[in-house]
Structure formats: C-alpha cells, structure tokens
Amino acid sequence: MLNFIDSHPSFSLKIDDQTYDSKTTLPVYYIPKNDSISIEILKYDVSSDKPLNLNYWLLSRDCSKSLTLNNKSTTFQLPIPDEDFRHQQLSTEMICGYIINSNEKYSIQLGLDSRMKSMPNKADTLIIYSILDREIVATISNQNLPVYRDAYTFFPSTPLLLFYDSPFFQKAENIYPINFTLTNNSVHHLSEMNSSKTISIEKSKDNSKLILIFYSDILKNLLVSFSATDLPKNTMNISIFNTDKISSSSTIQPIVLLDGFEILPPVIAINHSVMRIELSGKFESLSMTIRHQSLEDCHSLSMFNSIFKINNNTATDCTWFIPRDNTVDYFVLNPSLITLANADMMLEMTQFKPKNQMTLFKGPSMLKDLPDYVFKASYSYMLTYKRGNKNTGNTEVLISKKPSVLSEYQTLMATQSSYSFNSINFPGYYPIGFTKTSLLANQIKSLKTLITFEKLELGEQHSITFTRISPKTFTDKDQLEDVADFIFELPFAVSLNSDNLQAKPSRGFNISMKQFCCGYEAQIEDGKSTIIKFEMSKQTLNQSCQMYPSCVWTLSFDKSKHKHLSDSMLAFNVSMDTTDKKNKAKLHLYDSISLRNSSLHKALCNSTKNECLESNTKNGLYKGSIGQAIIIYDFSDLIDANHSVSMIIGSEKCKNNAYVLNKCSTQDRCITDLMACNGHNDCGDWSDERFCNGSYVPPVPPTTYSSGVNVWVAIFILMPIGAILGVLAYMFLPQFIVKIRHGRYSEFHSDLSEVS
Numbered sequence: 001m002l003n004f005i006d007s008h009p010s011f012s013l014k015i016d017d018q019t020y021d022s023k024t025t026l027p028v029y030y031i032p033k034n035d036s037i038s039i040e041i042l043k044y045d046v047s048s049d050k051p052l053n054l055n056y057w058l059l060s061r062d063c064s065k066s067l068t069l070n071n072k073s074t075t076f077q078l079p080i081p082d083e084d085f086r087h088q089q090l091s092t093e094m095i096c097g098y099i100i101n102s103n104e105k106y107s108i109q110l111g112l113d114s115r116m117k118s119m120p121n122k123a124d125t126l127i128i129y130s131i132l133d134r135e136i137v138a139t140i141s142n143q144n145l146p147v148y149r150d151a152y153t154f155f156p157s158t159p160l161l162l163f164y165d166s167p168f169f170q171k172a173e174n175i176y177p178i179n180f181t182l183t184n185n186s187v188h189h190l191s192e193m194n195s196s197k198t199i200s201i202e203k204s205k206d207n208s209k210l211i212l213i214f215y216s217d218i219l220k221n222l223l224v225s226f227s228a229t230d231l232p233k234n235t236m237n238i239s240i241f242n243t244d245k246i247s248s249s250s251t252i253q254p255i256v257l258l259d260g261f262e263i264l265p266p267v268i269a270i271n272h273s274v275m276r277i278e279l280s281g282k283f284e285s286l287s288m289t290i291r292h293q294s295l296e297d298c299h300s301l302s303m304f305n306s307i308f309k310i311n312n313n314t315a316t317d318c319t320w321f322i323p324r325d326n327t328v329d330y331f332v333l334n335p336s337l338i339t340l341a342n343a344d345m346m347l348e349m350t351q352f353k354p355k356n357q358m359t360l361f362k363g364p365s366m367l368k369d370l371p372d373y374v375f376k377a378s379y380s381y382m383l384t385y386k387r388g389n390k391n392t393g394n395t396e397v398l399i400s401k402k403p404s405v406l407s408e409y410q411t412l413m414a415t416q417s418s419y420s421f422n423s424i425n426f427p428g429y430y431p432i433g434f435t436k437t438s439l440l441a442n443q444i445k446s447l448k449t450l451i452t453f454e455k456l457e458l459g460e461q462h463s464i465t466f467t468r469i470s471p472k473t474f475t476d477k478d479q480l481e482d483v484a485d486f487i488f489e490l491p492f493a494v495s496l497n498s499d500n501l502q503a504k505p506s507r508g509f510n511i512s513m514k515q516f517c518c519g520y521e522a523q524i525e526d527g528k529s530t531i532i533k534f535e536m537s538k539q540t541l542n543q544s545c546q547m548y549p550s551c552v553w554t555l556s557f558d559k560s561k562h563k564h565l566s567d568s569m570l571a572f573n574v575s576m577d578t579t580d581k582k583n584k585a586k587l588h589l590y591d592s593i594s595l596r597n598s599s600l601h602k603a604l605c606n607s608t609k610n611e612c613l614e615s616n617t618k619n620g621l622y623k624g625s626i627g628q629a630i631i632i633y634d635f636s637d638l639i640d641a642n643h644s645v646s647m648i649i650g651s652e653k654c655k656n657n658a659y660v661l662n663k664c665s666t667q668d669r670c671i672t673d674l675m676a677c678n679g680h681n682d683c684g685d686w687s688d689e690r691f692c693n694g695s696y697v698p699p700v701p702p703t704t705y706s707s708g709v710n711v712w713v714a715i716f717i718l719m720p721i722g723a724i725l726g727v728l729a730y731m732f733l734p735q736f737i738v739k740i741r742h743g744r745y746s747e748f749h750s751d752l753s754e755v756s
Contacts, residue, residue, distance in 0.1 A: 001029055001030070001031050001056060001057045001059055001097070001099075001161075002015070002029065002030040002031075002032075002037055002054060002055075002056045003028070003029045003030075003054070003055040003056065003057075003131055003134070004026040004027070004028070004029075004030075004053075004054060004055075010022055010043070010044075010045040010048065011041070011043055011044050011045070011052055012041075012042040012043035012044075013039060013040060013041045013042055013043075013052075014038075014039070014040040014042055015030060015037065015038070015039055015040075016032060016033075016037065016038050019042070021042075021043070028131055028132060028159060029099070029131050029159065031066060031099075035061065037056075039054075055134065057095075057097065057161070058095060059095050059096070059097040060092075060094040060095050060096055062094070063085075063089070063094055063096035064095075064096055064097045064098065064099075065098050065099070066098075066099040066101070067098070067099070067100060067101070068100075068101040068102065069100060069101070069102045069106075069108070069180075069181075069182040070102070070103065070182070071182075074181055074182040075179050075180070075181045075182070076098075076100055076179070076180045076181075077177050077178065077179050077180075078098065078126070078162060078164065078177075078178040078179070078180065079164075080120055080164070080172060080175050080178070081096075081164065081166050081172075082172065083170065083171045083172065086166050086168065086170075086172075089166070090167070095163075096163070096164065097161055097162065097163055098161070098162040099131075099159050099160070099161055099162075100158060100159055100160045100162065100180055101158055101159045102158045102159075102182055103182075104158075105184070106182050106183060106184055107154045107155060107156045107158075107182075107183055107184070107185060107186050107187070108154070108155045108158060108160060108180050108181070108182065108183070109152070109153065109154050109155075109180070109181045109182075109183040109185060110128075110138070110148060110153040110154075110155070110178075110179075110180060111177075111178070111179040111180070111181055112140075112145070112148055112149040112176075112178060113149075113176035113177060113178075114149065114150075115176055116145070116149055116174065116176040117145075117174065118142050118145065118174060119140075119141065119142050119145065120166075120172035120173060120174060120175050121166055121168055121170065121172055121173075122142055123142075123166070123167050123168060124141070124142075124164070124165065124166045125139065125140065125141045125164075125165045126138075126139070126140040126141075126162065126163070126164050126165075126178070127139050127140075127162070127163040127164075127165065128140075128155070128160055128161075128162055129160065129161040129162075129163070130155065130157050130158075130160060130161075131158075131159045131160070131161055132157045132158070132159070133157055137155060137160075138153065138155075150245055150246055151243075151244045151245050151246060152185070152187075152211060152213060152244050152245075152246060152276070154183065154185055154186060154187040154211075154213065156186055156187055156188075160180070162180075183211075184210060185210060185211040185212065185213075186212055186213070187212075187213045187214075187215070188212070188213070188214050188215070188290070189214075189215050189217050190214065190215070190216050190217060190218075190222070190290070190291070190292060191217040191218070192218065193218065193220065193292055193294075194291075194292075195291070195292070196289055196290065196291035196292075197214065197289070197290050197291075198287060198288070198289045198290075199212060199287070199288050199289075199290070200286075200287045201279065201283050201284070201285065201286040201287070201288070202283065202285060203283055203284055203285045204282055204283040205282065206282065207280070207281055207282055208279075208280070208281075208282070208283055209278070209279065209280045210278070210279045210280075210283075211276065211277075211278050212276070212277045212278075212279075213244050213274070213275070213276045213277075214274070214275045214276075214277075214290045215244075215273065215274055216273035216274070216292060218292075219273045220273060220292045220293065221269065221270065221271055221272060221273065221292065221293040222269075222270060222272065222273065222274075222275045222290060222291070222292060222293065223267055223268065223269035223270065223290070223291060223292075223293050223297065223299055224240070224267070224268055224275065224277065224288050224289070224290050225266060225267040225288065225289050225291075226264045226265070226266060226267075226286065226287070226288050227286065227287035227288070227289075228264065228284070228285065228286050228287070229263055229264045229265070229266055230262075230263055230264075231261065231262060231263065231264065231284050231286075232262055234260065234261060234262060234284050235260060235281050235282050236279060236280070236281040236282060236283055236284050236286075237257075237258065237259040237260065237279070237280045237281050238256075238257075238258045238259075238261075238264075238277065238278070238279055239254035239256070239257050239258075239277070239278040239280075240254055240255060240256040240257075240268060240270065240275065240276070240277055240278075241254050241255065241275070241276040241277075241278070242255055242270045242271070242272035242274060242275065242276075243272075243274055243276065244274055244276055254278075255270060255301065255303060255323060256268055256270075256301070256321065256323045256380070257323065257324065257380070258352060258353075258380060259353070260353055261352045261353045261380075262352070262353060262354065262355040263350070263352060263355050264286075265319065265321055265350070265352070265382045266319065267299050267319055268299075268301070268321050269293055269297065269299035269300055269301060269319075269321070270301060270304075271300075271301065271304035271305070275290065296315060296316060297316075298310070298314055298316065298318035298319075298385075299318060299319045299320075299321075300319075300320055300321075301320075301321050301323070302320060302321065302322040302323070302401050303323065305320075306400060306401045307398070307399070307400050307401075308320040308383060308385075308397065308398075308399040308400075308401075309397065309398055309399075310385050310395060310396065310397035311395065311396055311397075312394060312395055312396075314385070314387065314395070315387070316387060317384065317385060317386050317387055318384070318385040318387075319382055319383070319384050319385075320382065320383040320384075320399075321380070321381075321382050322375075322380065322381040322382065322383065322401065323380050324377060324378055324379055324380045325377040325378075326377075326378065327377075328377045330375065330376060330377055331375055331377045331401060331402060332375075332401070332402040333375065333383075333399055333400075333401055333402075334399065334400045334401075334402060335360075335361075335367070335397075335398070335399045336398045336399070336400065337367075337396055337397070337398040338361050338365060338366070338367040338396075338397055338398075338399075339365070339366045339367075339394055339395055339396040339397070340361060340362070340363030340364055340365050340366075340395060340397075341363060341364060341390075341393030341394055341395045342363050342364050342388065342390045342393060343362070343363050343364055343388075344363065344386075344387070344388020344389055344390050345362075345363035345364075345385075345386065345387060345388050345395065346359055346361065346362045346363060346385075346386050346388075347359070347360045347361045347362075347383065347384070347385055347386075347397065348360065348383070348384045348386065349381060349382075349383055349384075350381060350382045350383075350384065351375075351379050351380075351381050352379065352380045352381070352382075353379065353380070360383075363388075364393070383399070385397060447489070447490045447515060447517060447544045447547075447548065448487055448488065448489045448490065448515070448516055448517070448518075448519065448552070449487070449488055449490065449513045449514060449515050449516070450485055450486075450487055450513070450514040450516065450552050450554075450595070450630075451466065451485060451486055451487075451488060451511055451512075451513055452485045452511065452512045452513075452514070452594055452595050452596055453474075453480060453483050453509060453510070453511055453594070453596070454510040454511065454512055454596055455480065455508065455509055455510035456474060456478060456479075456480045456483060456509050457480075457508060457509070458474070458475065458476040458478075458508075458509065459476060460476055461476065462475070462476050463475045463476070464509060466486075466488060472486060483593075483594065484554070484556070484593035484594055484628060485554060485593065485594045485595055485630060486521065486554065487519065487520065487521050487552065487554060512595075514550075514552065514595075515547075515548045516548050516550040516551055516552045516632075517542070517544040517545040517547075517548050517549070517550070517551070518534060518545065518551040519551040519552040519553045519631075519633075520553060521553075521554045521556075522553055522554070522555050522556075522649075523556060523557075524555055524556065524557050524570065524627075524649060524650075524651060525557075526557055526568055526651050527651060528650070528651075529648055529649065529650040530555075530648075530649045530650075531646070531647070531648055531649075532553055532631075532645075532646070532647045532649065533644070533645070533646045533647075534551055534633065534644065534645050534646075535642075535643075535644040536635060536638075536642070536643055536644070537642045538639075538640055538641070538642070541639065546639065549634070549635050549636040549638075549639060550632060550633060550634045550635065550636065551631075551632070551633040551635075551645075552630070552631065552632050552633075553630070553631040554628070554629075554630050554631075555570060555628060555629045555630075555631070555649060556593075556627060556628040557627040557628070557651070567653060567654050567663075567670075568627050568651045568652065568653055568654060568670075569623055569624050569625055569626065569627070569651065569652050569654050569670040569672070570623070570624035570626075570627065570628075570629050570649060570650075570651060571621070571622070571623050571624075571649070571650045571651065571652050572589060572620075572621070572622040572623070572624070572629075572647055572648075572649055573620070573621055573647065573648040573649075573650075574587065574589075574620040574621075574622065574645070574646075574647050575618055575620070575645070575646045575647075576643075576644070576645045576646075577643065577644050577645075578638060578641055578642065578643035578644070584635075584637035584638050584641075585633070585634070585635050585637075585638050585643050585645070586633075586634045586635075587631070587632070587633050587634075587645060588630075588631070588632040588633075588634070589622055589624070589629060589630075589631055590629060590630040590631070590632070591624045591625050591626065591629060592626075592628070592629070592630060593626070593628045593630075594630075595630060623652070623672045624670075624672070625669040625670045625671065625672055625675060625682075626669050626670065627651075631647070633645050654670035654671075662676075664682075664683035664684070664685070664687050664688060665683065665685055665687035669682070669683060671683070671688045675688055676688050676689075676692070677689060677692035
C-alpha cells in the first residue's frame, strides 16, 4: 500500500498504468491489483528544495481488506484471529491490515464491549493509524483497555489503517466484538488560548442524537456560548459533561441538564479542560461556540463555585449557572452584601422550564442583612449580573448558595453543626418539605444528635416537625424558654409546614446539633433511683465513637417537653474510672432543660470556677435545682484507654422552713447549697439571697412615686383648695381638739370612781 506524504510543486510520474502530475490530485493511498508497484518518474524539478515523499506498507493480500462505510453499511466488526489463523500468521509472517474509508462529513466511532475486561490474549495489540494525518491515533492493549472501553472515542479523519497484532497462537479467550461505526458525532481540539470552535445544528423532523467532545490541549477551562436563547416550542435536550467517559454508566451524570427548555442560557462555563455536549430529541436551529475561559470572563457554575462575587474590577456581565439537583427539594441563596453603584446595574434570576425571569436587585442600592431566598432545586437557574454602560462608584456583590434547607441535613453534619432559617420574602416557595435519606447515616451506625433550639419564632399557623419513629412538633404557640433539648438518632426527617404563606421575614428558627455516639433520654420516677453506666475499651470502640467520642443523656421527671417540676430536684452520685493516669475524661452536669441556658444554669461542680468533673472521681455528690438535667461525657482524649462512668440519679423534695431557704419564691427552681447565699441572683428575684443570717442584704432598686396629676391642675385648682382648707383648720381645729380631750378625761374619771 502506497501513501503520498508531500507533493512536489513540479513533477510528473506514472504508477502502474496511471499518470499523475502537479495539476492532478494524488490519491490519499494506493493499493495495487498485483503484488508489485511500478513507479516511473517522468518529470522532476531538481532545483526545488521540496522532495516527493512516498510512504508504503507491506500487507498480506489474503488477510487485508479495504472497505467504505456509508448509510447502507454503517459498522465494521474487526475480525479477531483464531488459533489456526494466529499459527499461520506467525509461521508465514503475514501482516494483516484493514483500511476504513468514510464520507468526510462523518467520523468513525470505536466501540468496545463493556464486558471486555482484557484482550483475547494478554499480548494482543490493536494499532489504529490515520493515513491522512500520518500518525498513530490509538494503541489498545491490556494496559490501557479501560481507557478506550469506558470513554467515547471518535476518529474524525479517515481513512484509518488497522493492525491487529497477536504474537502468540494459543487459543483466544473472552472474545467480544470490536466495532467501528459511522457516526455524525465528532471530537475537536483547542490547541491555543484564543482557539475556538463553532458548531451549527440544523433543525430536524425526527428524533436524533449528537455527541460533541472538546479537549483543551493546553489544559484550560472551557465554556460554551449559544447563539439562540429563545426557543418557545423546543423539545430538544442538552446535556453537558466535564468528562469523555461513557454516560451509560450510572456514576456518570451531567453537570448541566436542560430538557424541554424554553430558553437557553447565553453561556455555560465548566471548571474543566474536557467538555462533552450531548443533544437529543428533535433538533432546533442552533449555533454554539466553544472557547477557553479568559481572565476577563466571570462566568461560573455553582457546583464548582458556591459563591457569586462581583467587585469594582469586574468589567463585563457575569453569569452564575445553578443546575437542577434531584437529590434535594430546595436550595437557598444567601445574599450577604449587595452594593450596586448606579441605575444601570442589576441582578436577574432566570428559571428554565418553565420560563420565569425576575429582577432580584436593581441599582443604585446598598443592602445588608438580607433574608434568604429559597428556590426549588428541581429547576435550573442562572443568576446574571448586568453591569450596564456606566461604571462609577463602589460595586460589591456577595451571594452564597447553600446546598439545601435541612433536606439531607445529616450529610452535612461532618462539617456543619448548626443551621438557621428565617421566613423568606420570595413568594411561592414556602412551605418546605424535606427528605429522610442520609448518606452519613448509612456509613456510620448508631450516630445520634442533641437538637437545641437557639431561636423559635414561627409565623402564624407555622409548625416544624422532627420525625424518626414518633414525631415531635413545635408550633407558633411554643415559647423558646419552655422548649427542652431532645435526642434523635439518624436518619430523621424534618419538615417545616404552614397554612399561612404570609410570614414576616424576621420569623424563623435557629437550631444547633451536637453529634455523639452513645446516650439516650431517661425518665426519672419521683422517689426512685436510676442508674446510668457506660464502659468503653479500645476493643469495643466503634466507628461512630471514633468520629464523635462523647455521650449525652437528658433527664426529666415528666414526659412533657415543656414543663419541669418545681418541688423536686435531681441528686447525682457519680463515679468515674480510667486506666489513663492523666485523668482526661470529662463529665458535664448541666442543671438546665437546654444547653442554650448553660450560661445561666451552670454545670454542677465542687469548684467555684465551674470546671467539669474529671476522672478519677469516686462517689461525687451533686444536686440540681430543677427536675431536668443534661449530662455530657467527653472521652475524646481517651480513645486508646479503658474508661467508665457510673451515675446513680435520684430525687429529693424541695422544701422551705423557718431557717433555710430551699425553694425560690417564684417556685421555678430549688436552691442548692452552691446557690443559696452566694451573692448571685440565681432565682431571678433575689429570694435565694434573703434570710442568710443577716449576712447579705440584696440591692433594692430606688422607688419613685408619682400622683399622675397634671401640673397645671395642681397649680390652679388643688393648691387654692388646699389653702382654703388650711385657713379653716387654723380657725376651728384647736377648739375641736379641746372638746375631744375634755370628753375622754370625764370618761376616765368616772371609770376610776367605780373601781374605787
């Protein structure tokens, strides 16, 4: 087989019976009819510095083949040599080659069966040579078989020359077809920074599919821009990947999926040097340009950049594409700072399918402490910053995207331990529902969380429900000071429901979550004792305790989440032990219904510095002031040591007597020895500091009195009346007093006479 590499500017030659010169086009390759080629140079300009180069291969006629793929014959299946053929090939030094031609409009797609784990023989090699480009475009062997099997491979330039080399003639195993198929799919390379490729799509009547792969040879990020953005009757789908891997695998998902859209985003940027665009359905007339992202570009994708940031140096319009996410129900945009210098500047939010466009912010404006915007995650969006023609004044935009609103919250617990939610000013996306699945819970067994409300101000007819086995619901009637902390095992569902969509932006809730691996909620019966024991060794340490080495117990007398008894207190007898001589285990006893009150209700300790208990502690006695408590046992510094904690918890009645005060006058708390007469207002009304043997007098706030009478009334009415009454008293009061005294003396004298 003869291949013409370079053509001489002035020549004439004869190959077999065909004459060629500089005015005729040389064939890409030539295969003779016989076993020889006759070349006769008729004319050659020796003064030219350009040679006439010819390239040739020796191929065995019996096993070589040349074919053309077209609409009638679209696939060629490469023959795999059997054992006899391999023997013959090695013994006769046969060289088998296959030449594949196609129309210039189409490419050739390599197809390897997904079940093909190895070549038929370990040393087999398939070499694919581009005759037009005069280079090897692929070498497939056992070492790199997965690279070609699991990825799309297109050969845009034909003809192709195929060699299948099998150096051993033992019996072949695992024989699966190797196909070469005619396709309109294509692959393109951008070799320079200013390189670009424009693809035009023609309107089609039937359903079609097109795959376009773009590579940045300089390993720069790519972006695609669309010419037509308004397609009202579109049924075409567009999927964008940042890999050339075959999308039939369940693990390969598009980073952008636009299906049945009515409008197209003007530009989509990906954070990768490989871009695959798949189009399916009935095509619309469309043109797309693929190029590198430059330093001036400020386009981004939310999955690679969760913050949208604009400053004074931004010289162009910017886009932030937010693809839909089927793993969650909602996502949140949190605008931290919006400063738009002039009236031409604005931030627009565009929703795709169904089409919806709205202006979020318009300049000039300077806004802070903005509420969250909640959007349905089942749609795709684009946030666009329009710079306008003017560029005067300070401009700053900072918006962050939160992956969800508590939906799949458990998956975030490894990096996030609190969450806040306020009512939103974006109508139509409230109430919110959440899912129950959890990736983290599937990986870590027996993981629990202590849920603490830091804020609870729900709007009218709003409620939040936590569901594991039985639901726990809070409504707008619940007051924060009455809500106790509670324990839930993962996974659990959280739902925020409302019958009233008109919620004030300031309303909402804040919750914090503390993760731990052991503990539970305990109910204490009045007059009886409860024993809590926990032992841990290096052999019994599980995965959840390695990640969250702490235990939490919540104690209460009654089953109500709102009230605690005021006439009983908890009494603790604590013993702690460890094989670690450094005594690193720590125990906190919180005299409270919630950790949010830990600053008011300090941990129960012997020390006035409020230090927690440390092992080794033997029979430490402590008392609480209410009928509830929270116990936290931290063994994070004892992972490699044996340790244990044991507590006997009982109850004592809280009574007042004439000499010792045991109960606050408000009857909300009992008073322990640590609280009574310590100079602090533990009861809130100083009743714990009264009757302390006179050693302490609580501060009394100054008292002021007011008659509530207008000053002009006092001057012109009351004062004259007072003066008149004073004059009358001066005139008649002395005589009146004398008469009273004389009457009392007469009665006394008469009584005294009778006694005598």
